[in-house]
Amino acid sequence: MDDKPDSAAPEVGPSPGVDAGAGLERRAELSEFLRTRRARLRPEDVGLPHYGRHRRVPGLRREELAQLAGVSVAYYTRLEQGNGRNVSAEVLDSIARALRLTDAEHAHLTHLAKPKHKKRQSAPAQQVRPSLRQLLDTMDGVPAYIVGRRSELLAWNRMAAAVFGDWSRLPAPERNWARLVFLHPETRDLYVDWEQKAIDVVLSLHMEAGCYPDDPRLSALVGELSVKSEDFRRLWATHDVKEKSHGVKLLRHPLVGELALRYESFKVADGSELTMTVYHPEPDSPSVESLRLLASWGADATRTGSGSPTP
Template sequence: MPTPAGNMLGSYLRDRRTRLDPATFGFTGGRRRTPGLRREEVAQRANISPTWYTWLEQGRGGAPSAEVLNRIAEGLMLTEPEREHLFMIGLGHLPEVHFKPTEGVTPRLQRVLDAFEISPAIVKNALWDVVAWNRAAAALLTDYSKLPPAERNILRLIFSNARVRAAQEDWYAMARFVVGAFRADAVRTGAAAEIGQFVEDMSAQSPEFREMWLANDVHAYGEGMKRLHHPELGVLDMEFSAFAVDGRPDLGMIVYNPMAEDAERIRGYIGSRALSE
């Protein structure tokens, strides 16, 4: 007897299948009693047995493998949200994440960053390259626009940039925490293989990074406090929060919110910088 989960999976597969135009995939000729692709046509596109695919729509045969669901997702030309939904109803979890290098962010996401007038906000990828930032981040953290893209990396700045290092209240504790958070983030976003060369390069450049990496610490970079020694504004205390970017598991946004007593100083400083640009 089909299980409720099987019925849900089967219903979803049938719905996606019947929405597709057979001619788009080269399936022409023959009289069709129902719209969309036939079951055997989906099976052909997914390179699986027509009998097995039929069983899936009927809620029989047990849970499919991740590989089978990926093939079906490709065969049905599912979008990424649709593919994630397929995995949730088919296996009860999201598909494995695969890292994709990031060039930048959408204009809409950039406008979200820019809406934070006095709160530094950045977007980083799984390798912790900073791929987007706002005016406040440039004023209070680092002006990434003045750095070559290869140097816009949070770990490279922490371990090799004297100005960034001097701005930290407790550099060693902060650096060790960041290395542990980076380790967890790289695995979570499917970039474990890609970090090999990066870690090797960093370890060769910085004995301190090598020591911290070999410690195998893992930290969650969710929220906390940061004390920054700004060269012109002095000591700034800021709360930070990290956010996932929906639909982009390779990206994470970090927003630093200054304490109320520093707000006007920061606003004036950012404004004066804007006038001089």
């Protein structure tokens, strides 16, 4: 038999959590996250019968999800409409299990429904300790940098400037991975798989939006990118979240050609919410020689990009 679409479910499209002027809205973010997670599950994925081929609802119906989570349809509907007030951790755990959320998605749901950080006018500026800057500079043969909240590039070494570009020449607000990836054509050209890099940036921003939905600078960044980049709007509307701590990036460098670099990202364990990322080539690969050449060619030209950028 046919299913009727959920009467209150919005059409699939750009997320209501993205507003050209306001950027983020926590209730809309919660609503869209739950709706998109529900839409990706099929009844047969969770052991429910599938009635007919002409199912109009993408994924599970609200009634089916509520049944799996052990809550009333009315209760789940209120939550999916963005009303997470007074929801218990136990209920969120049940819904996360029913939706088959990953650990990162479960944490994101909890942050959206029960934010730990109170609304504030502006988050304090992040500082990179001198010892961390010195550590970056000791990594003389490989690119390394430190990123803060909102994907802001706060410090980097000489090799990062040689590989990714001299960020010190940019105005301080432009030293931001999200702006570089979506608004700077030269950064798009640098990545062989630009789409995956763009996805990685959006995944990270969504995670942060869950932790700090009321951060005005993050809201402004999302609003700006939503206005200026169709690609950003498309990727933001998926509401996907995932923590990525390692991987491989293929770069198309204008001087040395293709670079294949592995990367590892580490949270700085001092409560500063800083992340250090270090790239390295596979031993005996062509990228080893390419980095060596960049180090020798770019020593003078990129030294201004070393770990102490000026605003």
